[in-house]
Amino acid sequence: MRVLVTGVAGFLGRYIARSFAEQGYEVVGIDSSSPENAPLANLSSYYPLRLPDSYLGEILKQHQIQLCIHSAGRASVNFSVDNPASDFSAGPLLTFDILNTLRVSAPECRFIFLSSAAIYGNPTTRPIREDHPIAPLSPYGFHKLQSELICQEFNKVYGMRTASLRIFSAYGPGLRRQVIWDICQKALTKHVVTLQGTGQESRDFIHATDIAKAVTVVAKFTPMEGEVYNVASGRETTIAELANMILAALGLNLTPQFDGVVPPGTPLNWQANITRLEAYGFTPTIPLEDGLKTFVEWCKREL
Numbered sequence: 001m002r003v004l005v006t007g008v009a010g011f012l013g014r015y016i017a018r019s020f021a022e023q024g025y026e027v028v029g030i031d032s033s034s035p036e037n038a039p040l041a042n043l044s045s046y047y048p049l050r051l052p053d054s055y056l057g058e059i060l061k062q063h064q065i066q067l068c069i070h071s072a073g074r075a076s077v078n079f080s081v082d083n084p085a086s087d088f089s090a091g092p093l094l095t096f097d098i099l100n101t102l103r104v105s106a107p108e109c110r111f112i113f114l115s116s117a118a119i120y121g122n123p124t125t126r127p128i129r130e131d132h133p134i135a136p137l138s139p140y141g142f143h144k145l146q147s148e149l150i151c152q153e154f155n156k157v158y159g160m161r162t163a164s165l166r167i168f169s170a171y172g173p174g175l176r177r178q179v180i181w182d183i184c185q186k187a188l189t190k191h192v193v194t195l196q197g198t199g200q201e202s203r204d205f206i207h208a209t210d211i212a213k214a215v216t217v218v219a220k221f222t223p224m225e226g227e228v229y230n231v232a233s234g235r236e237t238t239i240a241e242l243a244n245m246i247l248a249a250l251g252l253n254l255t256p257q258f259d260g261v262v263p264p265g266t267p268l269n270w271q272a273n274i275t276r277l278e279a280y281g282f283t284p285t286i287p288l289e290d291g292l293k294t295f296v297e298w299c300k301r302e303l
Contacts (some may be wrong), residue, residue, distance in 0.1 A: 001219075002026045004065045006051060006098065007072030008043065009033035011175050012114060012167075012208055016069055017042045019212035028063050030056070031072070052097040057105035065106055067219055070098055071114045076177075077265045080140035091143035092150060099154045099162070107160060110224055111151065112215060115164040117204075117230070117270055119145045126236065127273035130166070130228050138265030148228060155226035163224045165214060168232035168272050171291065172208035173298035179203075179239060180292070183246045183256070184299040193247070193256040199240030201262065202269045204232040207286040214282050221280040232272030233284045245289065249296040
């Protein structure tokens with residue numbers, strides 16, 4: 001299979017490209033980064049493009065791409081609140097452009113969109129099923145939802161095979177943002193860990209390696225008829241518990257502090273129901289404790 005990964009130089013794009021390359025697939029990458037910042041060792045070809053770009057159609061035809069994994073775009077709730085127009089352009093507009101180019105140049109190509117649990121907002125029940133009412137709290141969440149609808153549009157109207165993955169809290173070495181990185185950075189450089197919220201906010205953390213495995217499962221075994229899948233571990237962890245786990249892994253005797261302020265657009269509690277994807281053979285393989293130990297060691301080297 002010949003696979004195209006957009007946003008291949010990004011955090012998840014790198015893990016996905018490596019996973020498919022290790023399985024023996026030909027992986028073509030697109031990203032706005034220069035070649036020296038791309039994972040060239042896992043790519044058969046790399047194109048430093050800022051999508052949308054009219055050359056995408058030529059790439060699809062030249063490499064006869066059979067699967068497109070769309071991981072490009074913004075990944076910040078705070079950025080989307082401050083810059084909704086930019087987030088919209090990098091979200092639904094870009095998703096539509098890629099799918100429309102596929103429709104014209106490679107209509108048999110399958111399409112996997114990396115969506116987000118942000119579309120759920122503050123759920124009324126946990127663990128959250130895919131059929132739970134959707135109630136985004138931020139432009140980021142709304143734009144992910146709109147992109148999912150575009151994937152359904154191209155499936156229902158044009159018969160293209162699409163699927164969306166609602167990824168919960170991704171982490172792993174290489175991620176230099178969000179709460180796990182924030183805790184490590186503050187602990188190692190400031191020796192004081194002050195975080196937003198109360199500490200009782202919770203997330204369902206999923207290692208990037210397991211996300212890449214979920215993408216493979218969806219590509220190989222699911223019908224891809226515009227449906228959505230939760231991608232998570234199924235385990236709920238409060239931020240206070242997370243901070244203490246990280247500090248223990250670092251070997252630091254610090255007590256995390258919380259400012260009591262939850263930023264706009266930030267959900268309070270998440271835990272996913274992953275039975276839909278488990279039915280196709282997906283099983284998370286990296287427990288949070290093990291993943292945090294690896295992340296901590298990487299952070300020590302980086303910081």
